[in-house]
Amino acid sequence: MFTIDELPDSPYNTSDVVELLEEMDDFFSPPLTERVRMESGLPSLEAYVDKILTLGHVLIHFDEKEVHGVTLFYANDQKQKNAYIAMLAVKQGFHNQGIAKKMVIKAIEIIKKEGMQTISLKTWKENTIAVALYEKIGFVVKEVDEKNIKMQYTFPS
Template sequence: MRESNEQKDKIIVKIVEDLRTIEYILRDFDAVFVPSITSQIPDLEAYSKKIHNHGNVLVVMETTRYIGLAVLYANDFEGKVAYLSQIGVKPGVQQSGIGTRLLEECINKAKSLSMETLKLEVAIANEKAISFYLKHGFEYYGKASSDTQYMIKEI
């Protein structure tokens, strides 16, 4: 299903700055990611503090529940490289433009902080995510580990 511009315009992205809310959202989205957040980062409290102090959390809400999440670091002012740490959409609302809207807002945020490149790391087995990134102009940038690869996009 492709989103129309009208649908896309109705997707409101908000920035979350409250530490407890960041930790809550990470726990809420844990199983959305492959592999899960907690399988990679067992101490979500410390990770939440790191994001709170150095990153940006962007969310999409549907009434009172979070349905989209992106975590962006845009603090490499020397290299001008922003890093998309996570982006995910809850099952049931995927393929509705939420991921695209979150990515657009991450790019806008990175550009507003004078970043020129957006970089991310993705599991090689996560074909769905790789397809999404390729569709949005990312290119392969080499292996990050035996299971993951980097992708970049000039912004």
């Protein structure tokens, strides 16, 4: 049986999330460790996960044996009422099972309860599978540059 839960309420911890992200490092372009350093200025994936845990939310998809995927997001911009999905990652071997979709939908539910009105995210242009998933859920493309696609979800009024 699969479960989606939020750290720290799950049987897993930060090290399990960091381990999964390190496993998937080279599946991101640029590699995840490099991207975290460039975009957040933080020295490691562990520091990045700790930051999100302090200021945002970490959802994990798991069973009794292992973590299959993670979603890291912020829902703390009370002025703009905008949440931000910082990362969605599903472990190799668990793709095409609906895990990413379930995790994004769970994140949307939490974000709505936090009182946000919109959700932003960005993914690299070549990640057509992620773009299609986000569009299917209701995100729309807001901006495209040479590397990234920025998307937004707006809660119905």
